Amino acid sequence: MxxxxxxxxxxxxxxxxxxxxxxxxxxxxxxxxxxxxxxxxxxxxxxxxxxxxxxxxxxxxxxxxxxxxxxxxxxxxxxxxxxxxxxxxxxxxxxxxxxxxxxxxxxxxxxxxxxxxxxxxxxxxxxxxxxxxxxxxxxxxxxxxxxxxxxxxxxxxxxxxxxxxxxxxxxxxxxxxxxxxxxxxxxxxxxxxxxxxxxxxxxxxxGEIISQIDIDELQMKGKVVSGPQEDATIYTANLNVIGADYLGGSADIYTIGDLPKPVPANLTVSGMTLQNYFVQLTTRDTDKLN
Amino acid sequence: MxxxxxxxxxxxxxxxxxxxxxxxxxxxxxxxxxxxxxxxxxxxxxxxxxxxxxxxxxxxxxxxxxxxxxxxxxxxxxxxxxxxxxxxxxxxxxxxxxxxxxxxxxxxxxxxxxxxxxxxxxxxxxxxxxxxxxxxxxxxxxxxxxxxxxxxxxxxxxxxxxxxxxxxxxxxxxxxxxxxxxxxxxxxxxxxxxxxxxxxxxxxxxGEIISQIDIDELQMKGKVVSGPQEDATIYTANLNVIGADYLGGSADIYTIGDLPKPVPANLTVSGMTLQNYFVQLTTRDTDKLN
Known part of the structure; x- marks a missing residue:
């Protein structure tokens, strides 16, 4: 059915x-x-x-x-x-x-x-x-x-x-x-x-289906790791990273899955919204004015 | 001009x-x-x-x-x-x-x-x-x-x-x-x-113009007073109140203008967004399902 x-x-x-x-x-x-x-x-x-x-x-x-x-x-x-x-x-x-x-x-x-x-x-x-x-x-x-x-x-x-x-x-x-x-x-x-x-x-x-995700799963497993770019990059190196935003020396790194404990003290973790998830998967170079 | x-x-x-x-x-x-x-x-x-x-x-x-x-x-x-x-x-x-x-x-x-x-x-x-x-x-x-x-x-x-x-x-x-x-x-x-x-x-x-407001003024003077309904109502009684939301015993009261000091300790004050302002001015009884 x-x-x-x-x-x-x-x-x-x-x-x-x-x-x-x-x-x-x-x-x-x-x-x-x-x-x-x-x-x-x-x-x-x-x-x-x-x-x-x-x-x-x-x-x-x-x-x-x-x-x-x-x-x-x-x-x-x-x-x-x-x-x-x-x-x-x-x-x-x-x-x-x-x-x-x-x-x-x-x-x-x-x-x-x-x-x-x-x-x-x-x-x-x-x-x-x-x-x-x-x-x-x-x-x-x-x-x-x-x-x-x-x-x-x-x-x-x-x-x-x-x-x-x-x-x-x-x-x-x-x-x-x-x-x-x-x-x-x-x-x-x-x-x-x-x-x-x-x-x-x-x-x-x-024209291609690039993702199908259960919303409950996204709410449980979708995380944004924020902090100094180098530390955030090292911490998320082996995780399932779907995208990142960089501004100055800081990074927001978007991951799906469990995070290794403990989280380093200079990084913060927040939940990923559906809009975050979508934007990370579909963003283009031309989306910002130079 | x-x-x-x-x-x-x-x-x-x-x-x-x-x-x-x-x-x-x-x-x-x-x-x-x-x-x-x-x-x-x-x-x-x-x-x-x-x-x-x-x-x-x-x-x-x-x-x-x-x-x-x-x-x-x-x-x-x-x-x-x-x-x-x-x-x-x-x-x-x-x-x-x-x-x-x-x-x-x-x-x-x-x-x-x-x-x-x-x-x-x-x-x-x-x-x-x-x-x-x-x-x-x-x-x-x-x-x-x-x-x-x-x-x-x-x-x-x-x-x-x-x-x-x-x-x-x-x-x-x-x-x-x-x-x-x-x-x-x-x-x-x-x-x-x-x-x-x-x-x-x-x-x-x-069909009627019901408000024209400068955004900077709204950002400076638009406030939401939140807390126990009775206290929030008394505190805002003589203010320019444009609307209110009530839930249980709590109230969010939307005001434009300076707030008398001090604000009672059991009330909190936050900024009013343009969307808040618009909703308070244009909401109808039928906007919620019974």
């Missing part, structure tokens, strides 16, 4: 957007899909939801509960993708889209939809085109949370949403999950805000 | 999006325009840039350096609005849009555009429609920073951008401002990230 991807690639012209991706999404699990702009997040989610066709490659396999997924309408209807691309007619009223979604998916959680429209203060009589960026996003997340899908992909679900509304959304995700556990795959650039929501973080960079 | 707005209102059907707004934007100043989703930020910026017509009202006056602004092409050409709405043909290549912008505005900072495309790793040969959400935003901010405008309005300039690219953008704003001081009006929902960038924060709520 899971969504399995094997050897999936996608090129647009000479650009390789996805390079031989293999990945498994387990049922009833909340994932964060993290990547820089242009890393391939949206391409991956669009392929899984049959909006983009992958490269033709005999090794590629995408299955849901061991049945082929792509071009299989029965299995595809168990997935839902909320994305920036708008599949609804712009002049349709929000409440009409709710009804249309119910007809299409065979079910719709009207109670949750009502509570969400009340809390977000969304006027469902409005047409999609007359909503602000943030409210367009709000309408879309309500739809995504109220469909009966088993695998819900949320591509930038908080795009343009204010901080209080983002918080409300995170609470509603938890409520929806508790009421009916399902898999959520959430892609976002406000990483620290979803750290407490997700079980597993998947990091994609330049 | 300034952009002055007096008694500006805008209704869409029965919805009053802007209610009698009066406001001045000084030259060479960086503003944050902060508001909840649907508060009226985009409507205000769109009116100033002649994309939306305000209500017909004889008291309304919008002037730039004492000349009427709206429907005055010479003055309007000194303003630029970067918004979510895309004014460029979707199949146009990014570099063609740069050239088109130069022709339209009479100048374009090609050096800055080159440095920005290099740092952001933007392929300017790509067509707008083939860019990801984040890269579409990146293309737009490059255009906004390279035009010769005196008043640049940035409506959600970091929409869909990853954290490292957001940082780069803030650095480029400072660089562009230092090279040629101009007014930037920045609307964003990632408030703490722009606190160090802006000089003045303007808060708009339900």
């Amino acid at each position: 899971s969504l399995k991807i094997k050897h999936l690639s996608k090129s647009f012209g000479t650009t390789e957007s996805l390079k031989n991706v293999s990945l498994t999404f387990e049922p009833q699990t909340i994932y964060g899909l993290l990547g820089r702009n242009g890393a391939g997040k949206s391409t991956l989610m669009s392929i899984l939801n049959n909006r983009i066709i992958p490269n033709d490659n005999s090794e590629t396999k995408v299955t849901l509960d061991d049945e082929p997924l792509l071009e299989n309408d029965k299995q595809l209807s168990r997935l839902f993708l909320m994305s920036e691309v708008n599949l609804y007619p712009n002049n349709m009223r929000v409440k009409t889209i709710f009804k249309w979604t119910e007809r299409f998916f065979g079910d719709f959680d009207w109670d949750l939809a009502q509570r969400m429209t009340d809390h977000f203060n969304l006027n469902t009589k409005k047409r999609l085109q007359s909503l602000s960026t943030g409210y367009r996003t709000i309408a879309k997340i309500i739809i995504a949370l109220c469909t009966p899908s088993d695998y819900v992909f949320l591509d930038e679900p908080v795009l343009g949403m204010d901080a209080a509304n983002r918080k409300l959304f995170y609470s509603f995700i938890i409520e929806a999950y508790e009421k009916r556990p399902r898999t959520f795959v959430i892609s976002t650039h406000i990483i620290d805000e979803i750290a407490s929501l997700i079980e597993t973080a998947i990091v994609i960079n330049n | 300034s952009l002055k707005i007096k008694h500006l209102s805008k209704s869409f059907g029965t919805t009053e999006s802007l209610k009698n707004v009066s406001l001045t934007f000084e030259p060479q100043t960086i503003y944050g325009l902060l508001g909840r989703n649907g508060a009226g930020k985009s409507t205000l910026m769109s009116i100033l840039n002649n994309r939306i017509i305000p209500n017909d009202n004889s008291e309304t006056k919008v002037t730039l350096d004492d000349e009427p602004l709206l429907e005055n092409d010479k003055q309007l050409s000194r303003l630029f609005l970067m918004s979510e709405v895309n004014l460029y043909p979707n199949n146009m290549r990014v570099k063609t849009i740069f050239k088109w912008t130069e022709r339209f505005f009479g100048d374009f900072d090609w050096d800055l555009a080159q440095r920005m495309t290099d740092h952001f790793n933007l392929n300017t040969k790509k067509r707008l429609q083939s860019l990801s959400t984040g890269y579409r935003t990146i293309a737009k901010i490059i255009i906004a920073l390279c035009t010769p405008s005196d008043y640049v309005f940035l409506d959600e300039p970091v929409l869909g951008m990853d954290a490292a690219n957001r940082k780069l953008f803030y650095s480029f704003i400072i660089e562009a401002y230092e090279k040629r001081p101009r007014t930037f009006v920045i609307s964003t929902h990632i408030i703490d990230e722009i606190a160090s960038l802006i000089e003045t924060a303007i808060v708009i709520n339900n």
Whole structure:
């Protein structure tokens, strides 16, 4: 029981957007899909939801509960993708889209939809085109949370949403999950805000999956060793170092795993946030101005 | 020398999006325009840039350096609005849009555009429609920073951008401002990230300007008094309290202004962030799930 991807690639012209991706999404699990702009997040989610066709490659396999997924309408209807691309007619009223979604998916959680429209203060009589960026996003997340899908992909679900509304959304995700556990795959650039929501973080960079880590493990084993550069470097020499920041003679060295005891007195150890972890894995030389 | 707005209102059907707004934007100043989703930020910026017509009202006056602004092409050409709405043909290549912008505005900072495309790793040969959400935003901010405008309005300039690219953008704003001081009006929902960038924060709520505050003043005078609810309430009774959070028997009380000395020993005082300030002014009963 899971969504399995094997050897999936996608090129647009000479650009390789996805390079031989293999990945498994387990049922009833909340994932964060993290990547820089242009890393391939949206391409991956669009392929899984049959909006983009992958490269033709005999090794590629995408299955849901061991049945082929792509071009299989029965299995595809168990997935839902909320994305920036708008599949609804712009002049349709929000409440009409709710009804249309119910007809299409065979079910719709009207109670949750009502509570969400009340809390977000969304006027469902409005047409999609007359909503602000943030409210367009709000309408879309309500739809995504109220469909009966088993695998819900949320591509930038908080795009343009204010901080209080983002918080409300995170609470509603938890409520929806508790009421009916399902898999959520959430892609976002406000990483620290979803750290407490997700079980597993998947990091994609330049079209490749470069890390998949359990959040509890990261919280237990991710450490930042700070202090004089030479001492910090010697102390962490045999550890699993994923990156470092240097400023003047000081260093912050990012490690995963147990630290040898005792820690030298001139070094300090602090926890590594998900944002730290992500930045260390995906930083580039051009990220700073000279 | 300034952009002055007096008694500006805008209704869409029965919805009053802007209610009698009066406001001045000084030259060479960086503003944050902060508001909840649907508060009226985009409507205000769109009116100033002649994309939306305000209500017909004889008291309304919008002037730039004492000349009427709206429907005055010479003055309007000194303003630029970067918004979510895309004014460029979707199949146009990014570099063609740069050239088109130069022709339209009479100048374009090609050096800055080159440095920005290099740092952001933007392929300017790509067509707008083939860019990801984040890269579409990146293309737009490059255009906004390279035009010769005196008043640049940035409506959600970091929409869909990853954290490292957001940082780069803030650095480029400072660089562009230092090279040629101009007014930037920045609307964003990632408030703490722009606190160090802006000089003045303007808060708009339900179509009304409810606060305009100097950031230095906020940093000096904004305080959070925390401790047992009764003691904190008594201590702050005669102060300028803008809001409070209560949890159990404890309170965080948000005040602007000098605190009487000495502070009682069971209370602690900390600084108020811009995000704190904004949340206290704009929070609603429905912002929490019951």
